Amino acid sequence: MKSPCILCASAMLLASLQPVSAEVTLQLPSDVELLTVNGQKPLSTAPVTLSNGLNQIAFRYNAQYRKQANSVRYQSDVLIVRFNETDQELQLKLPNIDSAKAAKQFDESPSLSLLDKHNQAIAFDQDRLVKNGLQIGRNFEQEILLYNQGQHPASLAIAAVQTIPQASLGTNTEALPAATIVTSTAVTVNTTIKQSATPDSPTQAEISHMLDYWYHLADDATKAKFKAKISGK
Incomplete structure (x- = not known):
């Protein structure tokens, strides 16, 4: 019969041979709207669990800032990030958008970073998924499929x-x-x-963004009528 010490040592050896992790986890900021993960609708966003190797996400940055007495909603273009990592805990970092100037800078040159658990920058490829015209009800799975069939910087x-x-x-x-x-x-x-020919139903984030957009274009009288309508007066 083996002694307890030998059994304990064997168990410790077996445990040390097991891989610590066999996947990649990605933590996203709360104001990120995740649209696709490897071409599919995401199952969860807190955090995103991915297989080791090459992965791709598409997302939008939905921020909010003050302009004088008004609250302004900002929504970025659809951004695509592709990275190739193994057994990592990653975190997506975005700059703070607190003004129209910061929003414009991010639109012109989206600056973001991908960090590991040691706060070290991870290499990745970045691109935009641009669609002109009406933005509500977009089929992101179809758009990313067509994107991936081309030779683009972040194609998968x-x-x-x-x-x-x-x-x-x-x-x-x-x-x-x-x-x-x-x-x-x-x-x-x-x-x-x-x-x-019928687009997908708009998401709540899209509806909220468009409500805010049209509200700020309205004159004072229209705004007053709208407030009275939603308050039931």
Whole structure:
């Protein structure tokens, strides 16, 4: 029979051989609106748990600052960050936006950093996901899929299956492939995109942003009517 000391030593040895972590966690600021993680809608944001290796997130920065007596809501472009890390605890850092000048500076040159648990900067690739025109009801999964199919600074090669309604194919169906497939050894994500003329329902963050935007464009009389309406007077 083995002595307790030998058993204890064996248990300690086995424990030391086990990996401390087998994943990457990413902590995001509270004013970050996470839109996609590796091309998919995020399951959680506090924190984001990722597989080791190459990962990509798309997000917006929703800040708020004072301008004279008014509160101004700021929303950035959709930003894309791609990084390649193993067994790390990461934290996304964004500059404080407390004025129209700071908001403009961030729009022109978004400065952000990715730090590990030792507060050391981690290398990453950065880009924007730009869409002109109406911003409400955007399909970010579809947009990021199209982005990733191009050669862009923060593209992530994923396996994607795209389905197109038969009615949109016309008579010459042989000219179009049944599926579009992009392969990668880093990450594989299966995505089906539904083509539709109707946009996705806007998020509460988008609705709040647009309410604030139109309110500040209104004159005093319209603002007074709006306040009376929501207060039930």
